[in-house]
Amino acid sequence: MNKSCKKCRADLVAYYDRELSAKRMREIADHIAACPTCADEFSVLQETLSAVPAFPEIQPSADYDRTFWEKIRAVRATREQHRWWGVRAVLSLIRFQRPVFIAAAGVCVCLCFAALFAVRHQRQLDPEERAVAQQLDLFAHYDIIRQSDALEHFELIRVLDAFVEDDTK
Amino acid sequence: MVHDPDVQLMLRFQRGDEAAFRQLYEKYKIPLLNFIFRYCQDRRIAEELSQDVFLRVYTKAGSYRPDAMFSTWLYRIAINICLNELRSGKYRFEYELKTVDADHGDKFIEAPDHTRSINAEDKLDEEERGKRVRHALAALPPKHRVALICSVYEQLPYKEIGRRIGCSEAAVKSIIHRSKLALRDLLRKRKLYE
Numbered sequence: 001m002n003k004s005c006k007k008c009r010a011d012l013v014a015y016y017d018r019e020l021s022a023k024r025m026r027e028i029a030d031h032i033a034a035c036p037t038c039a040d041e042f043s044v045l046q047e048t049l050s051a052v053p054a055f056p057e058i059q060p061s062a063d064y065d066r067t068f069w070e071k072i073r074a075v076r077a078t079r080e081q082h083r084w085w086g087v088r089a090v091l092s093l094i095r096f097q098r099p100v101f102i103a104a105a106g107v108c109v110c111l112c113f114a115a116l117f118a119v120r121h122q123r124q125l126d127p128e129e130r131a132v133a134q135q136l137d138l139f140a141h142y143d144i145i146r147q148s149d150a151l152e153h154f155e156l157i158r159v160l161d162a163f164v165e166d167d168t169k
Numbered sequence: 170m171v172h173d174p175d176v177q178l179m180l181r182f183q184r185g186d187e188a189a190f191r192q193l194y195e196k197y198k199i200p201l202l203n204f205i206f207r208y209c210q211d212r213r214i215a216e217e218l219s220q221d222v223f224l225r226v227y228t229k230a231g232s233y234r235p236d237a238m239f240s241t242w243l244y245r246i247a248i249n250i251c252l253n254e255l256r257s258g259k260y261r262f263e264y265e266l267k268t269v270d271a272d273h274g275d276k277f278i279e280a281p282d283h284t285r286s287i288n289a290e291d292k293l294d295e296e297e298r299g300k301r302v303r304h305a306l307a308a309l310p311p312k313h314r315v316a317l318i319c320s321v322y323e324q325l326p327y328k329e330i331g332r333r334i335g336c337s338e339a340a341v342k343s344i345i346h347r348s349k350l351a352l353r354d355l356l357r358k359r360k361l362y363e
Binding site for chain 2: 016045047048049051052053055057058059060061064067068071072075
């Protein structure tokens, strides 16, 4: 197979589909007219591709619609079932596992009361305590800070002094 | 959003309008059935799979986004279902090459050819050739088969085929080109052995 045959065969499908430029279409037509091998190649391709559209067209069978809408009804029914699944699960738990359910509910109520009690009786910090809490790192090194002449912490040392005095009283 | 009346119907269905779904079903029922039939070449399976596609549309309506034409979305579902079913081996695709469907009594309608008048012998030849082409088509790789069906039967542009099968326009062009050559080679082989 020579070079021009190779090039021609690469473009045969596009030639059949008329997707090439006018110039290239003419070149291939000329080549096919002169080369019996490529002409044969093209005729097989033509025969194949012209037979492709001859495909039977079908209509849906008589019970196609009925079967389909039955399937849709089944989907709707399943959806409806799923929608109430959670509620039904809880109801069946209450019905068949009553002691377990009552115990679990009791534990939940107790836990709620305990949490409420803890929140109500939590001691609130006064502003000085809050200041100390915010500076816990410095408070850990209080002795060192007090002895040093760290004037930049003067205000804080005064607060800490007052707090320590209160504590010793 | 795409200006496609079918997209509007789908959005109406999304909001709970069942009549909109019924309209879409009636519009696409036959084209979709034929698309799948050309792919699997079995009427029973084609009917079942096309119904599965509409069921998927019905159940997944909530996740529908109007990014493209409705038909693109619908056929993407159809292609996925066809490819997955083939892969899962749930169905064994067989070629239904009868000219008369005994179960339903309706005849397959051959695509009309207005280019020439055909005598009985030519018609037989053509039927035989059509049969061979359909066998060869079934032997192509699934994606190639889908691309070829979209191009030849649906007459879709490469861009739209690309959207449906998830490829670039250039890739589709190459797939279709290779499919046509493969089809020719398959037919040539069959001719030699028969």
